Amino acid sequence: MNRRSFLKQVIFLGAAGFLTYLSGCLGQKPSLELQEKPIRIGQLTELTGGLAVYGYSNDATAKAAVNLINETGGIAGRPVQYVVEDTATNPTVGIRKMRRLIELHKVDFIIGSQHSGIAIGCNPLAKEFKTLHFPLGEATSITEKDGNRYVFRINNNVREQVKAGIKFAVEELAKKWVTVVLDYSWGWSNEEEFKKYAEQAGAKVLLSIRTPIGTKDYLPYLSKIPEEAEAVFFANWFSDFINFIRDLHTLRPDIIKYGPVCCIEGVNLEPLADQVEDAWFLTWLPRNLEGYDTEFHRMFREKVGIDEEGREIGDPSKIYTVSHCWAVWEAIFAIKEAIEQCGWESKEDNPELIQALEGMEFKESLSHPQGDKFLRAEDHQAFMQHFVDHVENGKLVTKKIISIDESIYPAQVDYTKEGF
Amino acid sequence: MPQSSNEGFFFNRKIRVLPYLFTLALLVFLGVIGPIHIKTLIMEIMIWSIYALAFDLLFGYTGLFSYGQALYFGVGAYSFVFSLRHLSMNFIICLFAASFLTSVLAALLGLLIIKTKGAYFVILTIIFNVIFYLLAMDLTWLTGGEDGISIEIPPITIGKLCLSLNNPTTSYFFYLFFSLATLVFLKRIVDSPVGRVLFSIKVNEERAEYIGYNIYAYKMFSYVMSGFFCGLSGALYTSWARYASASYFSIIISGEPIVWSLIGGPGTLIGPVIGTAIIIVLLDYLSFYWKYYLILIGTLMLVVLRFSPRGIVGFLKERIEVKLDDCRGPP
């Protein structure tokens, strides 16, 4: 060991430490001192990774919502700034970015991830940093055992979805069901909830099939479907769904098919026209405008840049996740309404804001294009209407609107008793 | 001139620790007055560096290229969660319990894995990783599957001292302690005779065997040690994130320490730490400014590899040595 190695060690270690510090400082953007201190809304979303198609839509929707708010006078007269961070659909990255949003970008509110795992991982951080978190993940537990007082969900969850659709499924589709779900938590909770509610409604689930993620070949699983089964309830997404429906179509072309819209979100149905023909989808907002052609829904699409068939205006190859991305829009407007109602000024006032949001009702408007809804005070879960789409000639046609009452289930937790 | 060389020896002994002291002072300084997001960043880098070091002990010092260390990261994470839940002891004991359990598992799997060589070793580590990933995804009642489990870390009180990880400064020094301890411990290992043998296995396995070393036992030692530190990093990460999910077992997590340690400089202790810091910082900042940041990261990796297969540390080492040789003039 000599002077040489001394020098190099100084340089390495010093450089390493300093680099970290410097890069940290670099990220601190010069805060824009506007006349009014802006309200900062951060979004944690999946710009890359497995759920990138959701992230694309969620990001665009949030930008549109923030632009609209800023054009029309901001929130309580204050401008809104929007920051987005990418989770890469990976919980370890997601948690890191959640902290970055809070600590570095100093956001006041966070629109959370579409990925349930990331949402669950971020919930404790929301409480720790006393920052309101509006996750988009649909696992029921996000507003149950894995939630807390700082977590609000403006969109629905698996239990709510299954419950909303069950009456339709049992009374109008079939009595003897087989469920085919993805072999992981989201699929299982769909399977369990469906079985529970279907049996309550007087139907029977003959067989439950679970298929691993990434299955290319569904024939071995689907060949187990008993002859007497009348209908299949499915919960699988992206390529798994497409492989599934293709193989199901080959095996049992006549069987009734019903499942949540997540399976086809962002997928172009055109090349699949034959296979998905006659399938039923429970959706939270129809992909085609004509299924729910209200003034506000039309305006919402116009502002975000979605055409009448759910594609991006100007780039028809990009299909928006219309059934999900409205929740980003509505969450941002819910923040606005709650702030204006309780006179929130900074994070210090979060307890008042939370109390304002608990039990808040939203009327159908441009702020809430999906329809009326309310946030239940106990578990911070929103309840809303659902839609049933049917594929006819390769197009999704909305056949039924299910009222809010159908989706309400008893609350399992009571956050209002929790402190702040 | 024995005298001067003796002086030089003492001088060097002293200045040798100086850069470390300097870094330590910087880290302590940042821990006290640094802004919170910098602390968070450094904490995360420290935790992941332990993971990168664990990989580097295996690859950089023993020549065993594992593409499945996420297995031990995940097992460490979950053993921490379970011991926290069921043992109801303080979380520091749980950390050690988790790392210990992980190293036991590493020893068991090592029995099967260690004897294979080269690509066969790589693929066995991958297969075991996939098996555990599938199990973790499937046993939802235990692991929470993809949705994961979130936990709360109860603070512990020792006398009048209350240690709560919710306090950023406390947790900063807590993780600083563990990462320094790991570094020191690994330094002791690689500088010890055992470490020399490990290195000789990397350089020439057959020769090491002919000399009479039981290379199987030494490899096993390295593998179990690596498992221990992967487990520790998994447990520490869980305590930091308050969350564990099946995705910790993902093979993507297995690939990360490979990138970190090869970019930083394999076969050194400081290299993996620098590699981890650089990649994490870059990922964080690039991903904020450009959506397709992996294009840049990938290019950077190729450039670094092209100019120095020994990583950034190797590259700098060479440059500085050349410069100093120039300064000294002709002999």
Added chain:
Amino acid sequence: MVEMFLSKLAFSLLNGAVWGLIVSLIALGLTLIFGLMGIINIAHGDLYMFGAFLSWYIINYTGNYWLSYLVPPLLIGLLGLFLEKEVLRPFEDRPEYTVIATIAIGYILQHIALAIFGGSTQVVRNPVPASLHLFGIEYPVYRLFAASASLLLLTVLWLILYRTTFGLWIRATMQDKEIAETSGIPVNRVCMVTFALGCFLSALGGSLAAPIVQISYLMGFDVLVLAFIVVVVGGLGSLKGALVTSLLISILENVLSIYLTPLESRLFSLALMVAILVKKPTGIFGRQTE
């Protein structure tokens, strides 16, 4: 009862064989590349993904399926020439470094695909929508087509390797690079072309699989792990090994899933792979000496 079991068994065997053939096409490229250059090509799955995406693009804009089988593999093959010569050559025969270099290439390819094609899952319309009545079950014809195309390609590959001078060169280089070089074989060029051939095969696998599997920018990953297991368990550098193992693993999983849950059958087949490697640490058909 017995009849039903037999028909199920026959069905699983057929189905397993079809998948095994498609996977072996991808695995073969991998094993050739490793055997010749010591490159552990992590980007192989991403090349497969690019092949599938390009053929989706071509089908969308021209509607011509034959073009979609021809153009993407050629383009990816060209890309392979470039990658081997300009990017990977300095790292050859140092597998650890090729891992990280190909991880980097994979990163770049993935995000280029994300930027160009977007994050959504794309579907290619099935060119042969018919199905055959086989063993009491409707079986899609396209799969049989894809399997026979793979079989044909495997035969062609075998002919190239064992019946042409170039194949001889490849085999000679695989056995000993230096001796090959001294006997006048243009080793560098052989490596370059073989790498391109491997890329060609994986892109072709992507094009063939495009109407069966769905196309997303992360699709390469699933295939990669399976292909790697197949290649190594079969014995590195052994074409026969890759073919046999991919048929074995695929048929086994199919047959097992008659009685077991998918997870159990997957675990069982993985455990079998571990057992094979522990018992015979150089794979089924691997050479005994390193």
